[in-house]
Structure formats: C-alpha cells, structure tokens
Amino acid sequence: MTADDPDEKPGATYASPPCFMHEVEGLAEPTNPADPVLWADVRRWRKAKRERLIAARLEISADRRAEMSARIAEGIDAAIGSPAGKTVSLYWPFRGEPDLRGWMASLVARGGRPALPVVIEKGQPLVFRAYRPGDRLEKGVWNIPIPADGEEVIPDVVIAPVVGVDPGNYRLGYGGGFFDRTLAALPRKPLVIGVGYEMQRIPTIYPQPHDIPMSLIVTEAAGPA
Ligand SMILES: Nc1nc2c(c(=O)[nH]1)N(C=O)[C@@H](CNc1ccc(C(=O)N[C@@H](CCC(=O)O)C(=O)O)cc1)CN2
Numbered sequence: 001m002t003a004d005d006p007d008e009k010p011g012a013t014y015a016s017p018p019c020f021m022h023e024v025e026g027l028a029e030p031t032n033p034a035d036p037v038l039w040a041d042v043r044r045w046r047k048a049k050r051e052r053l054i055a056a057r058l059e060i061s062a063d064r065r066a067e068m069s070a071r072i073a074e075g076i077d078a079a080i081g082s083p084a085g086k087t088v089s090l091y092w093p094f095r096g097e098p099d100l101r102g103w104m105a106s107l108v109a110r111g112g113r114p115a116l117p118v119v120i121e122k123g124q125p126l127v128f129r130a131y132r133p134g135d136r137l138e139k140g141v142w143n144i145p146i147p148a149d150g151e152e153v154i155p156d157v158v159i160a161p162v163v164g165v166d167p168g169n170y171r172l173g174y175g176g177g178f179f180d181r182t183l184a185a186l187p188r189k190p191l192v193i194g195v196g197y198e199m200q201r202i203p204t205i206y207p208q209p210h211d212i213p214m215s216l217i218v219t220e221a222a223g224p225a
C-alpha cells in the first residue's frame with residue numbers, strides 16, 4: 001500500500017502511522033470514543049473517502065443513474081410491501097444521489113405519506129416535514145430544498161442516501177452526523193433503508209460508538225440485504 005492508495009486506512013498518509021492504527025482494521029467492537037486521537041484519524045480518513053466516493057458517483061452518466069434509481073425503487077417496494085398508511089422519509093437528491101422522486105409520486109398514489117428531512121441547526125437532529133410532489137419548497141441549509149409548509153411528522157420508514165456503506169450496514173454520509181443523531185433521538189426507531197449504488201460499498205467505515213447501523217441496504221444490484 002502506498003500513500004496514494006485510495007483504499008488507504010486511517011493514518012496511512014503518515015510516514016509513521018500512530019502505533020495503534022493496525023488494531024482498528026477488522027475490529028468488530030466499536031472503537032473507544034474516549035480516544036480523541038483515534039477519532040481524529042478516522043475523521044480524516046472519512047473526509048478523504050467521502051470526497052472520492054462522491055466524485056466517482058458524479059462520474060456516472062445521468063442516464064445510468066436514472067436506470068439504477070429505477071432498480072432501487074423496485075428494491076424498496078420489495079422491502080416495505082404496501083406503503084399504505086406509512087410515513088416514509090425520502091430526500092431531495094443532490095450530488096448524484098439516486099433520484100427517487102418518481103417513486104415518491106407512486107408512494108402517494110398507493111396511500112403512503114412522504115416526508116423530507118430538514119436541517120434545523122448544525123449539531124442538532126433532523127426533523128421531518130410532510131411533503132407531496134407539487135408542495136411548496138424553500139431553500140434549506142446547503143441549498144437543499146425543504147418543504148416550506150409541511151407539518152412535522154415521525155417517519156415509519158427512513159430512506160437514507162449513503163455516500164458509502166459497509167457490510168455492517170453502517171452509513172458514511174456527508175459528515176454532519178445528522179442521521180445518527182436523529183435516529184438516536186426519535187421516540188421509536190423507524191425502518192431505516194440505506195440506498196446507494198453498488199460502487200458505494202466499502203469494506204468498513206470504521207464504525208464509532210455514535211454510528212447507528214441501518215436496517216437494510218438497497219442498491220441497483222440487489223433488493224434488501
Ligand atoms: N439529499 C439529501 N438530503 C439530506 C441529507 C442527505 O444525505 N441527502 N442529509 C443527511 O444527513 C441531511 C443534510 N446533511 C448534510 C450534511 C453535511 C453536508 C455538508 O455539506 N457538509 C460539509 C462538511 C461538514 C463537516 O465535515 O463538518 C461539506 O461537505 O462541505 C450537507 C448535507 C438532510 N438532507
């Protein structure tokens with residue numbers, strides 16, 4: 001492995017990696033939150049991994065992304081069955097995420113209740129607002145469109161777009177910690193479906209104590225796993 005290896009592990013960019021880093025790889029237990037040095041390494045590694053994964057995702061053609069989004073929508077249907085009466089949080093796609101807005105319309109047609117996540121404040125949990133295609137949107141944090149008027153709801157199902165995902169169903173997101181913080185704070189845990197492309201699967205995100213695994217993952221290749 002060289003310092004340029006895209007799969008380098010945390011610390012690998014140093015001439016002398018911190019001596020404990022070899023213990024991280026393959027570690028089944030969450031690492032120690034009280035160890036700030038280790039977390040600093042993981043955070044640095046995640047930032048670099050995130051950037052590479054987002055760049056790779058944006059290189060996929062829009063047509064191919066649309067095809068994969070359609071397969072993912074089928075996989076979600078297979079996973080949740082009838083959505084009638086269920087509140088399902090989706091997301092407004094950005095940075096090449098699967099576009100499930102067509103599926104959102106079919107959700108409404110089948111009696112489901114879509115919602116979108118809203119960042120109220122950095123460092124705080126997300127809230128979810130009811131949203132149906134055509135409802136008024138406004139610009140939220142990072143310019144992500146959010147429902148302007150929707151009532152606040154608690155979702156039964158949360159569809160979470162991943163930047164990366166590992167075999168333990170741990171999600172690498174954009175680095176705000178929003179989904180983890182939100183799941184930790186919700187009164188009842190929803191079914192959390194991570195969605196992404198096969199190319200976003202990675203061997204580990206180096207899960208930390210704050211990382212909450214998703215219930216299942218749906219990609220273009222396979223249904224629920
Ligand atoms: N489409 C979509 N909407 C979503 C999410 C998502 O993952 N996808 N979210 C899921 O959580 C929330 C937004 N989360 C975000 C978290 C961080 C950044 C962001 O730009 N972060 C900085 C770095 C932050 C840091 O490292 O401290 C950046 O990339 O420059 C953007 C959105 C709610 N809405």
Ligand SMILES: Nc1ncnc2c1ncn2[C@@H]1O[C@H](COP(=O)(O)OP(=O)(O)OP(=O)(O)O)[C@@H](O)[C@H]1O
Binds near residue numbers: 175178
């Ligand atoms: N339940 C929580 N309580 C307090 N802080 C948290 C919680 N969950 C995550 N965080 C903090 O959020 C920050 C970012 O976490 P992480 O790298 O896991 O983000 P992410 O999952 O990639 O981002 P996102 O969910 O926004 O897409 C970390 O500093 C972490 O400590």
